[in-house]
Amino acid sequence: MTAEFTLNAEARSDLGKGASRRLRRNASQVPAVIYGGEKAPLSISLVAKDLAKLLENEAAFSHVLNLTVDGKKENVLIKALQRHPAKGYVLHADFIRVVAGQKLTAHVPLHFINEATSVGVKQKGGEVLHSLNEVEVSCLPKDLPEFIEVDFANIDLDQTVHLSDIKLPKGVELVALAHGSDLPVASVHLPRVRVEDAAEGEGESTAE
Numbered sequence: 001m002t003a004e005f006t007l008n009a010e011a012r013s014d015l016g017k018g019a020s021r022r023l024r025r026n027a028s029q030v031p032a033v034i035y036g037g038e039k040a041p042l043s044i045s046l047v048a049k050d051l052a053k054l055l056e057n058e059a060a061f062s063h064v065l066n067l068t069v070d071g072k073k074e075n076v077l078i079k080a081l082q083r084h085p086a087k088g089y090v091l092h093a094d095f096i097r098v099v100a101g102q103k104l105t106a107h108v109p110l111h112f113i114n115e116a117t118s119v120g121v122k123q124k125g126g127e128v129l130h131s132l133n134e135v136e137v138s139c140l141p142k143d144l145p146e147f148i149e150v151d152f153a154n155i156d157l158d159q160t161v162h163l164s165d166i167k168l169p170k171g172v173e174l175v176a177l178a179h180g181s182d183l184p185v186a187s188v189h190l191p192r193v194r195v196e197d198a199a200e201g202e203g204e205s206t207a208e
Contacts, residue, residue, distance in 0.1 A: 005054060006066040009044040030090050034067070034076055037097035044069055051090055055081075059146045062108045064098050075141070077106050098141045105175060109134045111147045112186065120157035120188035127191050128152060131184045135163065136175040143171035150185060160187040 009032070028048045035041040054060050060078065067074045076095035083090055098104055110133055120126040135148065150166055162182045163174050176183055 004066065005057070005060050005063050006068070007046060007050060007054060009046050009067055009069045011070050012043050012045045030093060032093035032095060034069070034074055034095045034097060037099050039097065042069065042074075046093065048089070051093065055090070058109055062106055062144065062146055064141055064144065065095070067095065075100075077104065100141060103138055103140055104144070105136055105138050106144060107134045108137050108145055109147045110150050110185065112150050112152060114151055114153040118152040118155045118188065120155055120159060121152075124157040125190065126157045126188040128186055128188055130186045132186070135166075135185075137168075137172050138175050138178065139172045143169065145169045145172060148172075152186070152188075155188050157188055157190065161185045 012031070029045040030048050030051050032044050032046055033041055034044060054065075064075050064077060067076050074095075075098040077098055078093065079096040080094040081090050082092040096104075112128065112130070115121060115128045118128070121128065137145070137148075139145075148166060148168065150161060152161070155161060162184055163177050164182045166174070166185065168174065
């Protein structure tokens with residue numbers, strides 16, 4: 001992990017929906033909670049603009065964050081975000097504590113490489129269809145990857161890449177695979193328009 005992400009927060013005791021609305025409206029703050037580990041859950045508030053800036057970086061979702069609450073440091077992961085349905089800004093955030101030496105689960109983005117030059121695309125005119133854009137991983141905090149690459153260089157037409165085909169960093173496991181679910185990640189197929197054109201052409205030949 002090359003980047004470092006930090007946030008400042010304040011503990012809050014004024015709880016409930018009404019308090020959260022006042023916090024967002026009057027102080028441009030975002031209510032949040034930290035839980036997990038051996039400590040009790042902690043209700044906090046974050047400066048809305050600081051959180052928004054952090055979330056502009058995709059890597060923040062799969063990094064251990066340094067969260068300072070009233071001068072005390074907590075290592076956490078973003079567990080869940082509740083967003084405004086129309087405007088998209090964060091209404092509430094859930095963070096889970098990270099404990100050194102204990103495995104954690106987190107969602108990590110997939111980065112697809114060599115799509116344009118893959119066998120099925122460059123040589124046979126196919127296109128890549130994505131089924132997943134992120135995966136849930138299990139690993140120690142020190143092994144948490146920023147992203148996982150999926151290499152399409154040798155993927156042919158009508159071929160599908162599954163979870164079991166992904167080359168994982170050392171110490172990282174896929175949660176779905178551990179539960180016996182080898183989900184499709186992406187595949188290469190001819191564009192639908194070309195398939196439909198070919199079918200129409202066959203129909204016209206038969207009519208003649």
